[in-house]
Amino acid sequence: MKKVYVKSYGCQMNVYDAERMSDVLAPEGYAQTDRPEEADLVILNTCHIREKAAEKVYSELGRVRQTKQERAQAGRETKVVVAGCVAQAEGAEILKRAQVVDAVVGPQSYQRLREILRAAERRRVVDTEFPVADKFDELPALDARRVRGRGVTAFLTVQEGCDKFCSFCVVPYTRGAEVSRPVAKVLAEARTLAEAGVREITVIGQNVNAYHGEGPDGRTWGLARLLRALAEIAGVARLRYTTSHPRDMDEELIAAHRDLPSLMPYLHLPVQAGSDRILAAMNRKHTGDAYRRIIERVRAARPDIALSSDFIVGFPGESDADFEETMRLVADVGFASAFSFKYSPRPGTPAADETAQVPEPVKAERLARLQALLEEQRQAFNRDTVGRTVEVLIEKSGRHPGQLAGKSPYLQAVVVENAGLSVGDVVPVTIVRAGSNSLFGGTNASRAGAPPTQPDVSANASAGEAALAVQ
Known part of the structure; x- marks a missing residue:
């Protein structure tokens, strides 16, 4: 049996894509391995959001080249594919740049992976076309056994x-325009997941709350209506969604947080900055105060x-005063979990051509201050x-005998005595x-029927009081 090693970088979308690549290859006799030295096929599923992420790929290709050479000396062939957004x-x-690579496959082309590999037997291949057909229609049906194994x-x-x-983002160029899958196809895949034992589904998209799929009634459904339909699927105990944009956080979606017990009380809503001047330069089309008002409405609902x-x-152009506006927003809102980065110019984006680039030492100092505040909030929760x-949803065995590990509704890692x-x-x-x-706890049989207690947090809570989750 042939073996494939898939390494993914970046977002949850890449995790999903990596699993589906394995599904595409299964009919060709490929079994997954977590050891690249035993793989007949190595796939690096890449992310292009940040400069270091792209450079990590080339560093990894150096290691893959060494492995490929060692396998060749032993008479074993290795094919190497770079997929994803860097591709x-x-x-x-x-x-x-990398002679070790046999094929380059874009994120809208991996459904053709078997054909691409056959072509790569004769020549090196680049396939980064945006297909006319829906790539999801060409992917194989989910296999229950493989789903259970995940x-x-x-x-x-x-x-x-x-x-x-x-203005800082490459996603529109690497993933294309917003496209939503039809409701019926989403629900069919969700039912397959549930029937295979999946208890928590996270619906994902580059801008997931802009979802506008065709419903079975012929009308366009938004994310809130889709979530309500998913909540009715037997076996699905929990729903989440990511990643969202403030401009698409509509009242119907906010109401879903109030109405759906299975929709977890956790919201990832990127703001990027607190300064209105910088938000305008980023082309975010929202202000800091508009973001605060969204959060107030969400907290009123849940x-x-x-x-x-x-x-x-x-x-580019961020002043000390602009950065202090970001710090003020963090203190006002109270973020429980966050991803924070120094700005990284991405080729082809408008911001990369700005002349007012901020010096690296200044970026580093600001990032350290911001992360210290965010960590303070995280630990407070x-x-x-x-x-x-x-x-707690029990997901796997813990590190030590007698332990199990899972997640709270707030995406906290929880270790439980079995x-x-x-x-x-x-x-x-x-x-x-x-x-x-991580958090550590135990079950309490006497309270098994009681609802979980919840923190009492008002819409105007302080940063420490409003630190509600840890990731």
Whole structure:
């Protein structure tokens, strides 16, 4: 049996794509391996959001080249494929820079992976075309056995691409325009996941709350209506969605957080900056105060909502005063979990051509200050969780004998002493201790029927009080 090693970088979309690549290759006799030295096919599924992410790919290709040479000396052939957004952005340049690569495949082309590999037997291949047909129609049906092997949580792509054209972002160029999958096809895939034992589904897209799929009634459905339909599927205990844009956070979606018990109280809503001047330069088309008002409405609908966000520091032209506006927004809103980065110029984006680039030492100092505040908020929630009881989805065995690991509704990692539990169970767990990255607790049979306690957080809570999740 042939073996394939797939390494993914970047977003949840790449995780989903990597799984589907494995599904495409399964009929060709490929089994997955986590050891590149035993792989007949190596696929690097790449991310192009940040400069370092792209450079990591070339560093990894150096290691792959060594492995390929060693296998060749032993008489074993190795094919190497670069897929994903770096492949889409750089295309033939990858073949020039890395002779080890046999094929370059864009994120809209991997459904043709078998044909591409056959072509690569004769010549090196670049396939980065945006297909006319829906690539999801060409992907094989999900196999229940393979789904079960991936665990009780799953990503489900419902939307791809982005029409927002933020001035720092390559996604519209690498993933294309916003496209939403039809409702019927999304629900069919979700049912397959549920029937295979998946208990938590995270619907994903580059701009997922811009979802506008064709419904079975012939009308366009938004994300909120799709979530309501997904919530009716037997076996699905939890729903999440990511990643969203503030401009598409409509009232119907906010109401879904109020109305759907299975929609977890966790929202990742990137703001990027707190300065209106910088937000305008980023082409975000929202202000800091508009973002605050969205958060107020979300918290009014679901007071215990946990908030996560993305931040970029050192965007071209960002002054000290601009950065302080970002710090003020963080303090005002209270982000429980966040991803924060120094601005990285991406070729082909408008911001990359700006002359007022911020010096690297200034970026580093600002990032350190921002991350210190965000970490303070994250740890505050950890401490506040001790003594409370939260529902935990058991996902896997823990590191030590007698332990199981899972996630709280707020995406906290929770370690539970095994008390006759099974993977896939959703159980109330009383948190007894908070570590730096995980919570520790035990089940309480006497409270098994009681609802989980929730933090009492007002819309005007302070940063410490409103730190509601940890990732």
